[in-house]
Amino acid sequence: xxxxxxxxxLTHIYSAGTPFEVAPLDRISLEIKKGEFxxxxxxxxxxxxxxxxxxxxxxxxxxxRVWACGVDIADKKARRGLWxxxxxxxxxxxxxxxxxxxxxxxxxxxxxxxxxxxxxRKRVIWALxxxxxxxxxxxxxSPFQLSGGNMRRxxxxxxxxxxxxxxxxxxxxxxxxxxxxxxxxxxxxNYRREHHSTxxxxxxxxxxxxxxxxxxxxxxxxxxxxQGTPREIFKRAGELRAMGLDIPVPAELMRxxxxxxxxxxxxxxxNNEAEEEIAxxxxxxxxxxxxx
Amino acid sequence: xxxxxxxxxxxxxxxxGPGSPPAPPDVMIQVKDLAYxxxxxxxxxxxxxxxxxxxxxxxxxxxxxxxxxxxxxxxxxxxxxLLLPSGGQVLVxxxxxxxxxxxxxxxxxxxxxxQNPDNQIxxxxxxxxxxxxxxxxxxxxxxxxxxxxxxxxxxxxxxxxxxxxxxxxxxxxxxLALAGVLxxxxxxxxxxxxxxxxxxxxxxxxxxxxxxxxxxxxxxxxxxxxLMEDAARAGRIIVMSAGKIALDGTxxxxxxxxxxxxxxxxxxxxxxxxxxxxxRRGFIMPGVPLxxxxxxxxxKMINKHT
Numbered sequence: 001x002x003x004x005x006x007x008x009x010l011t012h013i014y015s016a017g018t019p020f021e022v023a024p025l026d027r028i029s030l031e032i033k034k035g036e037f038x039x040x041x042x043x044x045x046x047x048x049x050x051x052x053x054x055x056x057x058x059x060x061x062x063x064x065r066v067w068a069c070g071v072d073i074a075d076k077k078a079r080r081g082l083w084x085x086x087x088x089x090x091x092x093x094x095x096x097x098x099x100x101x102x103x104x105x106x107x108x109x110x111x112x113x114x115x116x117x118x119x120x121r122k123r124v125i126w127a128l129x130x131x132x133x134x135x136x137x138x139x140x141x142s143p144f145q146l147s148g149g150n151m152r153r154x155x156x157x158x159x160x161x162x163x164x165x166x167x168x169x170x171x172x173x174x175x176x177x178x179x180x181x182x183x184x185x186x187x188x189x190n191y192r193r194e195h196h197s198t199x200x201x202x203x204x205x206x207x208x209x210x211x212x213x214x215x216x217x218x219x220x221x222x223x224x225x226x227q228g229t230p231r232e233i234f235k236r237a238g239e240l241r242a243m244g245l246d247i248p249v250p251a252e253l254m255r256x257x258x259x260x261x262x263x264x265x266x267x268x269x270x271n272n273e274a275e276e277e278i279a280x281x282x283x284x285x286x287x288x289x290x291x292x
Numbered sequence: 293x294x295x296x297x298x299x300x301x302x303x304x305x306x307x308x309g310p311g312s313p314p315a316p317p318d319v320m321i322q323v324k325d326l327a328y329x330x331x332x333x334x335x336x337x338x339x340x341x342x343x344x345x346x347x348x349x350x351x352x353x354x355x356x357x358x359x360x361x362x363x364x365x366x367x368x369x370x371x372x373x374l375l376l377p378s379g380g381q382v383l384v385x386x387x388x389x390x391x392x393x394x395x396x397x398x399x400x401x402x403x404x405x406x407q408n409p410d411n412q413i414x415x416x417x418x419x420x421x422x423x424x425x426x427x428x429x430x431x432x433x434x435x436x437x438x439x440x441x442x443x444x445x446x447x448x449x450x451x452x453x454x455x456x457x458x459x460x461x462x463x464x465x466x467x468l469a470l471a472g473v474l475x476x477x478x479x480x481x482x483x484x485x486x487x488x489x490x491x492x493x494x495x496x497x498x499x500x501x502x503x504x505x506x507x508x509x510x511x512x513x514x515x516x517x518x519l520m521e522d523a524a525r526a527g528r529i530i531v532m533s534a535g536k537i538a539l540d541g542t543x544x545x546x547x548x549x550x551x552x553x554x555x556x557x558x559x560x561x562x563x564x565x566x567x568x569x570x571x572r573r574g575f576i577m578p579g580v581p582l583x584x585x586x587x588x589x590x591x592k593m594i595n596k597h598t
Binding site: 042043044045091092145147148149150171174175176177178179180204206207241244245246248249250252253256257260262271272274275278279282283 | 336358359360361407408461462463485488489490491492493494495496518520521557558559561562563565566569570573575584585587588591592594595
């Protein structure tokens with residue numbers, strides 16, 4: 001199947017000509033498949049946000065090429081309709097609101113798509129429900145009255161309302177409580193499954209990557225340092241730490257257990273997997289028997 | 293040089309009035325029946341805090357956890373008079389936050405660090421940024437220099453003094469914000485989700501810096517966080533829910549209440565959650581492990597006996 005996002009030898013230089021010239025992106029090539037849940041991780045300043053802003057043409061390549069939904073983003077004409085196919089939710093949603101009510105704010109995108117009044121309304125209600133916001137309340141509330149977590153949800157609803165083929169989320173769960181993080185990612189995962197959409201998740205949270213992503217790209221100083229499944233990537237604890245990242249706590253636990261001479265296997269990523277593996281090793285048969 | 297030394301010199305106006313005996317000298321923050329209502333008297337008024345009482349002692353490291361909207365930030369903003377009580381009272385070092393004449397002194401003693409490091413940068417040079425707050429307090433220039441040196445060293449930024457703040461990493465920026473607050477020599481630090489936007493290394497650096505300040509300098513740390521692994525590192529955790537205190541105890545005590553933690557929409561730290569699963573499978577696990585190495589120790593013990 002042809003990729004929905006294709007990046008070929010992309011380089012992006014900013015603050016060019018100053019003593020602090022940095023190349024946030026340096027010859028990156030990658031492909032994201034249609035329907036995939038793809039994560040991008042990397043330390044602050046590694047180029048993650050710069051990279052994803054190329055996916056809908058907000059930034060255009062200095063050198064190299066980027067295709068999104070079959071469109072070459074260097075093509076000005078073709079790029080014009082891309083905003084509705086590749087939805088981008090930024091890090092600071094509070095900076096993106098401008099309407100008087102949450103409802104109106106979410107309606108902005110679909111209205112600009114030229115949909116009928118009824119259809120806009122339907123989409124807004126659907127999108128608000130998708131992220132767990134109350135549509136009725138949204139008609140009365142100003143987006144600026146919302147808590148940090150609900151602001152995040154409203155911003156995501158605004159992009160979901162476009163029903164994009166690709167949904168790009170830059171740190172969507174930062175500052176949310178644990179249940180909020182889980183629910184939001186569940187909503188996003190549901191949207192992916194129901195609409196065969198592609199999710200690109202930029203995150204600092206390694207547990208989220210372990211639990212949700214099918215593949216993950218690791219950026220380091222503007223380069224694509226590693227790419228693979230979470231299981232492949234999180235085997236490389238030393239490399240990841242050297243790049244300012246980490247491995248999920250259950251994987252770290254397994255590492256320490258092996259260090260202590262307890263023969264648990266590698267490749268464990270989640271709490272459930274860790275529990276199972278520890279039970280297997282220390283309990284044998286008895287360990288797998290549930291005591292009710 | 294101790295960060296708290298100025299406290300001894302400062303005159304402490306104990307709150308007066310019936311029903312408010314002076315706080316004991318080792319109490320940093322005392323909160324009595326604190327209520328806060330947003331938009332009081334307006335149609336959309338909502339309760340932020342509904343009767344909170346607590347005491348934080350000098351030198352404590354307290355994490356404040358709780359779901360979004362539970363009142364964590366509202367509570368923290370009362371600790372340096374950014375918000376004033378709708379009901380009840382907050383005493384900082386015995387100073388009543390509701391008295392306007394105390395506000396300046398309270399803000400000098402309680403420094404705040406917020407979530408977004410980019411919003412806290414004021415200068416184009418790291419050392420100037422660190423000096424800003426202290427200069428505003430009217431500290432004489434030679435002493436400002438001394439304080440800046442110390443704050444840079446404490447936050448591990450000495451090598452960056454001539455750098456432009458906006459080119460620092462997220463973790464470095466957050467430590468820069470912290471250094472600026474430290475140069476004001478506060479006896480208490482309040483941090484409102486300082487790690488939420490940091491990468492794992494930045495979070496680790498920040499946490500280590502806070503623990504060092506607490507241990508070696510006796511700075512009181514109040515750390516609001518949504519990250520249970522970070523909360524587990526504190527000496528005490530206060531869990532907020534719907535404007536009230538739901539749980540208050542050591543991390544081991546708080547995370548032993550797994551059912552309640554789950555109901556509140558929070559998580560256990562991964563090692564405690566794995567431990568809970570093992571218990572359900574019938575393993576006898578002694579205590580609540582808070583870190584991976586805690587759990588490794590426990591498993592080593594069990595493994596010997598089987």
